[in-house]
Amino acid sequence: MSRNRRLKLQIFRVAVFLVLGAFFLLPIGAMFEFSTRGVTDTAPRTLNAWLTIGQTPDLVAAILASLGLAVLTSLGMLLLLVPTMIWIRLRLPYLTRAMEFLCLLPLTIPAIVLVAGLAPIYLWMNLNINDSILTLAFVYLILVLPFAYRALFTGLAAIDVKTLAEAARSLGANWGTVMLRVIVPNMSVAILNACLLSVAVVLGEFTIANLLNYVNLQVAIALLGRANATVSIAVAVASLLFAFILLVILSFAGRPRARVHLEDTGLPYPGAAGGGLR
Amino acid sequence: MTTAVAAAGVGTATRAGVEIRLENLRRRYGAVTALDGLTLTLAPGELVALLGPSGCGKTTALRLLAGLEEADGGRVVIGGHDVTGLPANKRDTGMVFQAYSLFPHMTAWENVAFGLQMRKIGAADRRRRAIETLELVGLGGFANRYAHQMSGGQQQRVALARALAIRPKVLLLDEPLSALDAKVRVRLRDEIRRVQLDVGITTLFVTHDQEEALAIADRVGVMQSGRLEQVGPPTTIYSRPATPFVAEFVGLTNRLPGIVRGGQVEVRGTSLPLVQPDAADGAAVALVRPEAVTFASDNETAAGPLVGTVIAVAFLGATSRVTVDLGDITVLAQLATSEAAAHPAGTRVRLALRPDAVLIARETTGATSA
Amino acid sequence: MTVIERPLVETVRRPLRGGTRLATPQWIAAAPFFLYVGIFLLLPTAIVAGGAFIDGKGLSLSNFATMNQRFVINAFINSVVLSAISAIIGAVFGALLAYAVATGNPNGVFRRLVSSACGVLAQFGGVTLAFAFIATLGSAGLITLWLQQHGMRIYANGVWLYQLRGLVLVYTYFQIPLMVLVFLPALDGIRPQWREATESLGGGTWHYWRYVAGPLLAPAFLGSTLLLFANAFSAYATAAALINQGSIVASLLIANTLTSEVGLANPGIASALALVMVVIVAIVMVLYTVLQRRTARWLQ
Ligand SMILES: Nc1ncnc2c1ncn2[C@@H]1O[C@H](COP(=O)(O)OP(=O)(O)OP(=O)(O)O)[C@@H](O)[C@H]1O
Ligand SMILES: [Mg+2]
Numbered sequence: 023m024s025r026n027r028r029l030k031l032q033i034f035r036v037a038v039f040l041v042l043g044a045f046f047l048l049p050i051g052a053m054f055e056f057s058t059r060g061v062t063d064t065a066p067r068t069l070n071a072w073l074t075i076g077q078t079p080d081l082v083a084a085i086l087a088s089l090g091l092a093v094l095t096s097l098g099m100l101l102l103l104v105p106t107m108i109w110i111r112l113r114l115p116y117l118t119r120a121m122e123f124l125c126l127l128p129l130t131i132p133a134i135v136l137v138a139g140l141a142p143i144y145l146w147m148n149l150n151i152n153d154s155i156l157t158l159a160f161v162y163l164i165l166v167l168p169f170a171y172r173a174l175f176t177g178l179a180a181i182d183v184k185t186l187a188e189a190a191r192s193l194g195a196n197w198g199t200v201m202l203r204v205i206v207p208n209m210s211v212a213i214l215n216a217c218l219l220s221v222a223v224v225l226g227e228f229t230i231a232n233l234l235n236y237v238n239l240q241v242a243i244a245l246l247g248r249a250n251a252t253v254s255i256a257v258a259v260a261s262l263l264f265a266f267i268l269l270v271i272l273s274f275a276g277r278p279r280a281r282v283h284l285e286d287t288g289l290p291y292p293g294a295a296g297g298g299l300r
Numbered sequence: 301m302t303t304a305v306a307a308a309g310v311g312t313a314t315r316a317g318v319e320i321r322l323e324n325l326r327r328r329y330g331a332v333t334a335l336d337g338l339t340l341t342l343a344p345g346e347l348v349a350l351l352g353p354s355g356c357g358k359t360t361a362l363r364l365l366a367g368l369e370e371a372d373g374g375r376v377v378i379g380g381h382d383v384t385g386l387p388a389n390k391r392d393t394g395m396v397f398q399a400y401s402l403f404p405h406m407t408a409w410e411n412v413a414f415g416l417q418m419r420k421i422g423a424a425d426r427r428r429r430a431i432e433t434l435e436l437v438g439l440g441g442f443a444n445r446y447a448h449q450m451s452g453g454q455q456q457r458v459a460l461a462r463a464l465a466i467r468p469k470v471l472l473l474d475e476p477l478s479a480l481d482a483k484v485r486v487r488l489r490d491e492i493r494r495v496q497l498d499v500g501i502t503t504l505f506v507t508h509d510q511e512e513a514l515a516i517a518d519r520v521g522v523m524q525s526g527r528l529e530q531v532g533p534p535t536t537i538y539s540r541p542a543t544p545f546v547a548e549f550v551g552l553t554n555r556l557p558g559i560v561r562g563g564q565v566e567v568r569g570t571s572l573p574l575v576q577p578d579a580a581d582g583a584a585v586a587l588v589r590p591e592a593v594t595f596a597s598d599n600e601t602a603a604g605p606l607v608g609t610v611i612a613v614a615f616l617g618a619t620s621r622v623t624v625d626l627g628d629i630t631v632l633a634q635l636a637t638s639e640a641a642a643h644p645a646g647t648r649v650r651l652a653l654r655p656d657a658v659l660i661a662r663e664t665t666g667a668t669s670a
Numbered sequence: 671m672t673v674i675e676r677p678l679v680e681t682v683r684r685p686l687r688g689g690t691r692l693a694t695p696q697w698i699a700a701a702p703f704f705l706y707v708g709i710f711l712l713l714p715t716a717i718v719a720g721g722a723f724i725d726g727k728g729l730s731l732s733n734f735a736t737m738n739q740r741f742v743i744n745a746f747i748n749s750v751v752l753s754a755i756s757a758i759i760g761a762v763f764g765a766l767l768a769y770a771v772a773t774g775n776p777n778g779v780f781r782r783l784v785s786s787a788c789g790v791l792a793q794f795g796g797v798t799l800a801f802a803f804i805a806t807l808g809s810a811g812l813i814t815l816w817l818q819q820h821g822m823r824i825y826a827n828g829v830w831l832y833q834l835r836g837l838v839l840v841y842t843y844f845q846i847p848l849m850v851l852v853f854l855p856a857l858d859g860i861r862p863q864w865r866e867a868t869e870s871l872g873g874g875t876w877h878y879w880r881y882v883a884g885p886l887l888a889p890a891f892l893g894s895t896l897l898l899f900a901n902a903f904s905a906y907a908t909a910a911a912l913i914n915q916g917s918i919v920a921s922l923l924i925a926n927t928l929t930s931e932v933g934l935a936n937p938g939i940a941s942a943l944a945l946v947m948v949v950i951v952a953i954v955m956v957l958y959t960v961l962q963r964r965t966a967r968w969l970q
Contacts, residue, residue: 024370024387027875035770039780042767042846046791049802049843052812056805106703113696121700124707130955131715132904134921135944138721138928139714141937164710228796228907233929240797244911247801255805258798266790368866388869395870401863404968405885414881415871448967466871 050262057256071252072260081257084242087155091238092224094159096217099170102163104213107174108205111183125171128164133229136161144234155236165230166223170216177212181205218268225265317345317502318379318469320365325374327360327526334360336526337374347496347503348531349513352523353549358506361523362472365504367391378469389418393470394463394501399479401459402447408434408458409443415466433465434458436495453484460492464499471496471503477512489516510550514538522546539589540575544661547587552621554588554631555661565660568605568626573657584660588653590621593633595643596650606651610643624651718948721941733942742923742943748834749903749920756841757898763842764849764898765891771850772857785854788847795844796907803840803912807831832913840908845898852897856890859969886968893961900954904947920947 058067075081103125110117128136140161147157183205190204206213228240237245239261246254320342327335334357342348350358363369365376367388375384383391394415402411412430421429431443437457447455456476463471473492477485493516496503507513513520514534521531522545530542541547558567563577567586601607608626620640622633633651643649725732736742771784806813809829817824830836860883868878906921917923924947928940 031773035774038766038770039784042763045846046787046843048813049799049806052806053802055812056810102703102706106700109696109699114700117697117700121703124704124711127711130900130952131711131948132906132921132944132951134904134906134924135718135948136711136714138924138937138940138944139717140710141928142717143710143714160710164707167707167711222793226793226796226798228911232907232910233925235929240907243801244797247797247911251804255801258801262794262798262802265793366866366870368869388866389872389874391870392872393870395867397863397867400861401867403864403867403882403886414868414873417881418868418872418877462867462871472870 050259053255053259053262057252057259059252071250071256074250074253075257075260078246078253080237081242081246081253084237084239087237088225088239090156091159091162092221094156095162095166095224096220098159098163099166099216099220100213103167103170103174103216104206105201107171107178108183108201111178112187122171122175125167127167129168133165134233136164137230137233140230140234155231155238158231158234158236158238161230162220162224162227165227166216166220169219169223173215173219174209174212177209177215180212181208218271222265222268225261317500319344319377320379320470320502320504321375321377322361322365323375323377325361325364325376326372327357327364327369328372333526335364335371338523338526338528340521340528340531342502342504344502345500346518347493347505347516349505349507349517349520350523351507351510351513351520351550354508356523357526358508358523359474360526362474362504362506365470366393366395366472368395391470392466392468393472394466394468396456396459396463396471396473396476398475399452399456402455402462404447407444407446408439408450408461411447411458412462412465415462419466429465430461433461436464436498437461438491451484452480453488456480456488457491460495464495464501468501471501473503473505475507476505478507478509485512492516514550522549524549540657541587541659544587544659547659552590552632552634554590554593556586556588556629556631558584558586558660560584560660565658567653570606570653570655572653572655575657575659579660584662587659587661589656590632590634592654592656592658593631594635594652594654595633595639596652598650601648601650604650606653608649608651610645610647610649612645613640613643624649626651715948718941718944721938722945725938733938736939736942737946741917745917745920745923746946748918752834752837752841752919753899753902756838756845756902757895759838759842760845760849760898761853761891761895764846764894765853767846768850768853768857772854772860776858784850788850791847792844792851794847795905797911799840799843799908800911803831803836803843807836807839834918836912837909837919840912841902841905845902848901849894849898852894853890856887856894856965856969859965860886889961890965890969893958893965896954896958896961900951900958903954904951 057071058069059071060066060068106121110121144157147153151157186204186208187200190200195204225239227238228244231238232241232244239257243254243257243261246257322338322340325335325338327333336357338357338361340348340361350361352358360369364371367383367386367390371384375382377383378391378393402408403414406414409427409430412433413426416426416429431440434440434443437460439454439457439461442450442454442458445454447458450458456479459476460473476492477488480488489512492505505513505516514537517534519531520534520537522529522537524545530537530546532540532542537546537550541550547553556567558565558572560566560574560579560581560583562581563574563579564571565574565579565584565586566572567588572586572588596606606626608624608631610622611625611630612623614621614623615637616634618637619634620637622635622640622643624631624633631651722733723729723731767784767788771781774780803811805811807824808814808831809825814824831839864882864886865878868882873881904921906925909919909922910925913922917926920943924940924943927936927943
């Protein structure tokens with residue numbers, strides 16, 4: 023490459039980075055700024071809004087509910103996906119495509135559509151079983167499927183499940199031992215990834231809770247926004263920071279050992295469409 | 301040098317190649333000196349192979365000639381014109397890359413026609429010339445295939461056709477065969493040579509495979525650390541290496557300690573003539589090719605500096621390589637397989653050194669080297 | 671040989687066939703997953719699909735009759751316009767950023783930083799994103815106030831942040847990072863040899879983009895844009911948090927039809943609208959997959 027062109031390219035790269043960097047950082051900075059404003063234009067900066075978070079019972083309840091949902095969803099996701107995926111890989115390879123299809127299906131079904139179909143199901147559950155907000159975990163598990171599936175798939179693809187299982191079986195292990203003591207430890211990074219992604223999705227979910235009339239974290243923020251904008255923005259920043267931390271851990275520490283290209287697995291990118299996040 | 305031979309019935313113009321001069325080329329990458337004053341002249345129609353260990357600057361030399369990199373100093377002259385400042389697309393060079401250089405969204409003929417399109421040649425002409433050039437490389441029937449529908453060897457042929465179709469002044473090949481398996485490599489190597497002779501184009505061929513270089517080239521240039529160590533016909537490079545580096549890089553070499561005395565070197569009781577007859581007297585290491593080591597005819601194995609035990613025989617086809625333990629050092633000998641077979645591992649043998657001129661190196665450490 | 675072998679094989683196989691396998695079929699272990707997905711994913715989808723064709727009197731197409739009404743048509747047109755514009759803007763800027771990343775050091779800090787940030791930001795949306803823009807460009811937002819102090823009024827003709835234009839801007843915030851994520855692999859598939867081959871064959875920068883890189887990247891670019899379109903089309907939370915009343919886009923319309931507080935809720939019509947949305951998204955996603963396949967063949 024000629025030096026002239028290299029220089030031009032370098033200028034282009036820096037320019038793109040600066041312009042888009044500003045575009046992405048400004049709104050987040052503005053949120054910080056907004057959450058520290060005083061009551062009037064001339065009042066000094068204050069952390070009051072942040073301190074008020076803990077004293078708003080509705081908010082605390084919503085935060086606890088969302089955290090509970092995150093835990094339940096992650097656990098449920100692990101219980102449902104991990105054994106099934108391993109088993110299908112080992113014994114039922116003909117079900118691979120069916121499982122993949124189902125797990126990625128939530129990407130094509132917008133959350134708003136899912137809600138329309140869930141409404142009667144939740145009505146029935148509320149009347150006959152339980153109307154706790156924690157029942158949302160059932161549908162959140164569906165929302166996290168594409169993300170968790172892809173994370174776990176990458177982890178499984180990186181290890182030779184069949185050989186590991188056969189070796190353990192030939193040494194006398196039963197299937198439970200094979201999964202828990204042999205395969206799962208080898209895909210711990212993938213499991214961590216799947217959990218972090220699930221937590222991030224659950225904490226950011228608004229659509230389904232709102233339309234099924236539950237107050238989770240995001241709904242509480244939205245409601246509060248009408249009454250006290252600074253506090254609601256402070257919570258929004260806090261929840262954003264929390265999600266950032268989770269996802270940064272994920273993208274830096276939790277890198278899968280073998281990189282599997284999305285094209286290789288034929289998976290569409292899970293950030294797309296559907297999911298209850300936006 | 302080779303005379304250009306007309307390729308009858310083929311659309312590729314027969315032309316005498318042009319002379320290429322690389323003069324004192326220099327190129328640094330940060331702290332690494334990739335080229336340190338490279339000077340090389342290619343006669344018209346000649347095929348020169350650049351050979352050398354990884355990182356010695358072969359690719360850099362080729363890319364400077366192609367215009368894909370800029371030199372820090374020195375000149376590139378193609379056919380009498382100084383092209384040092386010209387960008388790659390004005391230099392009229394045809395380049396074949398190591399692998400994966402075909403445009404994947406174009407068929408074979410479209411790939412070959414691409415350079416013609418850049419030269420604003422009409423569509424009908426383009427297609428005709430592309431197909432003719434594909435026929436030249438033996439792929440007439442593959443015009444409508446995409447890269448992913450062809451084998452690695454076929455892809456490289458198309459890449460060769462693409463480079464030739466524009467009738468460039470120079471053909472540049474950067475390890476074009478290294479991604480292929482051994483058999484295809486040999487076949488395609490001969491094919492490249494045939495086509496190059498047909499077209500009569502001046503060619504620079506970069507490789508790190510010495511066998512390839514020796515087999516295909518009119519002259520071979522051996523490089524080390526950004527410099528040319530020696531340039532010459534393959535036979536000269538092999539049998540009369542100019543420096544110890546060349547001797548050891550090209551072919552296998554035994555390093556036998558000896559004493560230089562009066563224009564001869566005495567190695568284990570045998571006097572051998574020197575390549576460098578004016579070498580000063582004293583201790584030295586003689587570099588002896590395995591082919592120059594034979595079994596002595598008298599088979600007197602009682603004692604002596606060249607008596608030892610065969611410890612391994614490696615079958616290479618028509619010849620075999622025999623490793624002999626002489627007690628203090630081991631020596632490699634390359635012999636006809638029939639002869640080697642008569643001396644299986646464990647046999648006591650006496651070796652003899654053919655009185656070919658040998659090269660000496662001055663350091664005295666190390667016994668043998670492969 | 672064969673005479674001896676046969677009985678051996680039989681004895682090994684029998685117990686497996688007759689015993690273990692028949693007693694508990696192996697697919698039983700996978701059944702909970704399929705059952706679960708059936709209840710919480712397929713059943714709701716079926717309810718929507720079925721509900722769309724059922725009104726008070728039974729099977730009918732009457733729910734789709736609302737599709738003729740002005741406000742419904744407008745909402746869908748608005749959704750298409752919003753999704754298309756935000757997808758195109760997102761695709762263009764995302765592609766530029768991806769190119770800036772792809773031309774840098776593949777193991778460099780810049781690349782890691784950008785791809786991590788994009789991974790995070792592509793998931794960013796909903797209430798938090800809406801609030802971020804309200805804090806930036808709302809009537810009391812940071813930039814709005816700053817501009818006011820310098821004598822510029824961006825809202826002279828109404829606060830457009832809470833209109834369709836505002837949604838376009840806010841959506842680009844997650845569209846650009848998503849574009850980087852889906853387009854970067856295609857750019858990485860472009861080999862430097864192709865540019866060098868173009869040059870040595872006599873082509874310049876224009877020829878390279880026109881005949882080589884352009885056609886190679888076109889399917890990936892188009893496919894990614896479609897994905898962004900689907901992404902915006904099905905988005906609800908951000909729009910809901912930003913726009914308090916009205917149904918200016920399809921997702922808001924569906925939500926309002928589903929849970930109208932003024933008693934106009936109509937699950938049948940909501941299902942019909944939802945079905946239309948699913949069909950549009952599904953068509954776009956199928957096209958995306960087709961284009962993605964082609965990209966995978968050329969640029970792996
Ligand atoms: N673009 C570059 N940036 C930095 N250093 C480079 C670059 N290209 C080459 N080098 C360095 O220059 C030296 C010569 O490289 P070159 O590619 O010419 O070697 P080579 O002889 O072709 O080796 P090989 O047989 O491995 O292909 C090497 O040390 C290499 O690391
Ligand atoms: Mg090289």
